[in-house]
Amino acid sequence: MEQNFDVIIVGGGIVGLATAYKLTLQLPNHKILVLEKEKEVAMHQTSHNSGVIHSGLYYKPGSYKAINCVKGRRELVEFAKQYKVPHDICGKIVVATDESELPHMHKVYNNGIANGVEDIELITPTQIKEIEPHCTGIAGIRVGCTGIIDYGDVAKMYANLINNSNSGSKVLTSQKVVGFEKDANGTKVITAKSQFYAKYIITTSGLQADRITKKEGANTDSAIVGFRGDYFDLTDKGLSKVKHLIYPVPNPKFPFLGVHFTRMIKGGVECGPNAVFVFDREGYSKTAFSLKDTAEAFGYKGTWKFFAKHWRFGLDEYRGAFSKTYFLKRLRKLIPDLQMDDIVEARCGIRAMALGPDGEMLDDFKIEKNGNALHVINSPSPAATASLAYGGEIANMAIDYFNLK
Numbered sequence: 001m002e003q004n005f006d007v008i009i010v011g012g013g014i015v016g017l018a019t020a021y022k023l024t025l026q027l028p029n030h031k032i033l034v035l036e037k038e039k040e041v042a043m044h045q046t047s048h049n050s051g052v053i054h055s056g057l058y059y060k061p062g063s064y065k066a067i068n069c070v071k072g073r074r075e076l077v078e079f080a081k082q083y084k085v086p087h088d089i090c091g092k093i094v095v096a097t098d099e100s101e102l103p104h105m106h107k108v109y110n111n112g113i114a115n116g117v118e119d120i121e122l123i124t125p126t127q128i129k130e131i132e133p134h135c136t137g138i139a140g141i142r143v144g145c146t147g148i149i150d151y152g153d154v155a156k157m158y159a160n161l162i163n164n165s166n167s168g169s170k171v172l173t174s175q176k177v178v179g180f181e182k183d184a185n186g187t188k189v190i191t192a193k194s195q196f197y198a199k200y201i202i203t204t205s206g207l208q209a210d211r212i213t214k215k216e217g218a219n220t221d222s223a224i225v226g227f228r229g230d231y232f233d234l235t236d237k238g239l240s241k242v243k244h245l246i247y248p249v250p251n252p253k254f255p256f257l258g259v260h261f262t263r264m265i266k267g268g269v270e271c272g273p274n275a276v277f278v279f280d281r282e283g284y285s286k287t288a289f290s291l292k293d294t295a296e297a298f299g300y301k302g303t304w305k306f307f308a309k310h311w312r313f314g315l316d317e318y319r320g321a322f323s324k325t326y327f328l329k330r331l332r333k334l335i336p337d338l339q340m341d342d343i344v345e346a347r348c349g350i351r352a353m354a355l356g357p358d359g360e361m362l363d364d365f366k367i368e369k370n371g372n373a374l375h376v377i378n379s380p381s382p383a384a385t386a387s388l389a390y391g392g393e394i395a396n397m398a399i400d401y402f403n404l405k
Helices: 014-026 064-082 099-114 125-131 151-163 206-216 291-298 301-322 324-331 387-401
Strands: 003-010 032-035 092-096 120-123 139-143 147-149 170-172 177-182 187-191 195-203 223-234 245-248 260-263 269-272 343-355 366-370 373-378
Touching: 003 014, 003 187, 014 032, 014 151, 014 387, 032 151, 032 195, 064 147, 064 151, 064 387, 092 099, 092 125, 099 120, 099 139, 120 125, 125 139, 147 151, 151 170, 151 387, 177 206, 195 206, 195 387, 206 223, 206 343, 206 366, 206 373, 223 291, 223 301, 223 324, 269 324, 269 343, 291 301, 301 324, 301 343, 324 343, 343 373, 366 387, 373 387
Parallel strands: 003 032, 003 195, 032 170, 092 245, 195 373
Antiparallel strands: 092 139, 120 139, 177 187, 187 195, 223 269, 223 343, 245 260, 260 269, 366 373
């Protein structure tokens, strides 16, 4: 038997859940349903990242990401305090190790000032040593408002609040969407287990965003490709060499922040990640392979254009993925006395990146409209930090576009 809702959100990652949570706050009399295909919410990108509460330092002033990162960070910290989600505003340093990095380091710092990031300052080599005694650099940025949190815990709190709202809204797991059937009044969403009906649809499907968008009937010229990030953990011997968070100056050509050191809210320190093209969008191992995912990636012209532009970067990342010695060499740029027995291979994550047909990565949010549906095609980092801000923006867009009252 069909269950009826006002809005169905397909995808129970942190962005979908934040959107649903914001809708329940703004439309307390509307029934919102979140459908997640996995047995728990937030099992992919949300729970496979570094767990950093980003400051808003890196993003182009005035961009959607810059505005929403700063806004979302502040809102997230207040949310974590209110609902007692463990977190720590421990601060971080961004460290330049070569003269060639200084121009971009200063650009990053100036972006932070322009974006309204609080408690940041340029620091000297001596100050770097005072903050992180084992770290070596020629200059740096201290960012006091950066923090750490477990985004899986955040997402589960969003889900709890949705399920406990008074409107009958709910989050259902193990509900893989296999089809959509539209009529004049709305859409039937068919899962492997059941059927649901709603006037309006929002998809926030992360690594499956392009597929779900097309399945619903919308067109997009973008394709999702996955990049695996491999991590090492510091061993008990190596833990004393990192106090909080240490980042390199990022390569301005790529939307990746480079291998860094991150103290985790539940203990330990992670080192990484790299960024390696994957052959399985949801395969969390170095040898994972999906024929469907690989065929779709290589059948998209944007993939080949991306490879043609960035093959040197790609080979370097693959080298780090399969050589602990090379990975350690990259880490030693920041901590020169790090030893082989200071690190041990750990987990990995996969990041969804939307590619355009020209081979360029989409740098900001992208949403497609299709009749009674909104599709979030790209929700790049800092989507976790900015989840409440992004969720609020999507909710407001839905209220306006669907004329919800």
